[in-house]
Amino acid sequence: MEKFKIPEWAFEFHGHKCPFMPIGYRMGTLAMKKLGVSKSLNHEMHVFSEMGIGHPQGCMQDGIMAATAATFGKGLIEKLYYGKVAAIFWYPEKGGVRIFLKNEFADSLAPHEFFKLRKKGIDPSDIPDDVRQDIIDMVLSASDEDLFEVTPLPDFQYTPVKGAFNKAKCEVCGEYVFERYLRVKDGKKICIPCSEY
Numbered sequence: 001m002e003k004f005k006i007p008e009w010a011f012e013f014h015g016h017k018c019p020f021m022p023i024g025y026r027m028g029t030l031a032m033k034k035l036g037v038s039k040s041l042n043h044e045m046h047v048f049s050e051m052g053i054g055h056p057q058g059c060m061q062d063g064i065m066a067a068t069a070a071t072f073g074k075g076l077i078e079k080l081y082y083g084k085v086a087a088i089f090w091y092p093e094k095g096g097v098r099i100f101l102k103n104e105f106a107d108s109l110a111p112h113e114f115f116k117l118r119k120k121g122i123d124p125s126d127i128p129d130d131v132r133q134d135i136i137d138m139v140l141s142a143s144d145e146d147l148f149e150v151t152p153l154p155d156f157q158y159t160p161v162k163g164a165f166n167k168a169k170c171e172v173c174g175e176y177v178f179e180r181y182l183r184v185k186d187g188k189k190i191c192i193p194c195s196e197y
């Protein structure tokens, strides 16, 4: 089987070479294939990552963003804090799909030298290139079926927040605030930090 290809810029964006950014890239690519859509040039896809904080698998989310363009900056990805290597992908008129990294595949990566070094506290960028390339190749050579459990969620409902440009000045600090975030205190429209004093 031919190896999956990840563009070099995705590694540059992520900052280091590790196995989880590629896992996320493949997850996002598979989600687009299952939903029959392409990269979100505007604000189409919405991703609900089941990741939490404080585990290295979080790198996966940069891969999802790189593959789908459902980015943090566009407000198209959020975290559910379940601590699972999984994500739900929703696309207008297409419903959703949940993709979970199979336990068996995670188990097959676990004994790798890469994780032995990570557990000793060595950062990914300080791990020798050949070790990193070897574990990335395991991800890129696996089939979608080896990697992921896919659950179609045709009835998954989501209503994106409507984009708005309206802003006003906080009556205390004078800084512009998007209207949704203005609070009213003592009859004044003020920003959240000013409302907390």
Ligand SMILES: [Zn+2]
Pocket: 014, 016, 017, 018, 019, 020, 021, 059, 124
């Ligand atoms: Zn990483």
Ligand SMILES: [Zn+2]
Pocket: 170, 171, 172, 173, 174, 175, 190, 191, 192, 193, 194
């Ligand atoms: Zn203010």
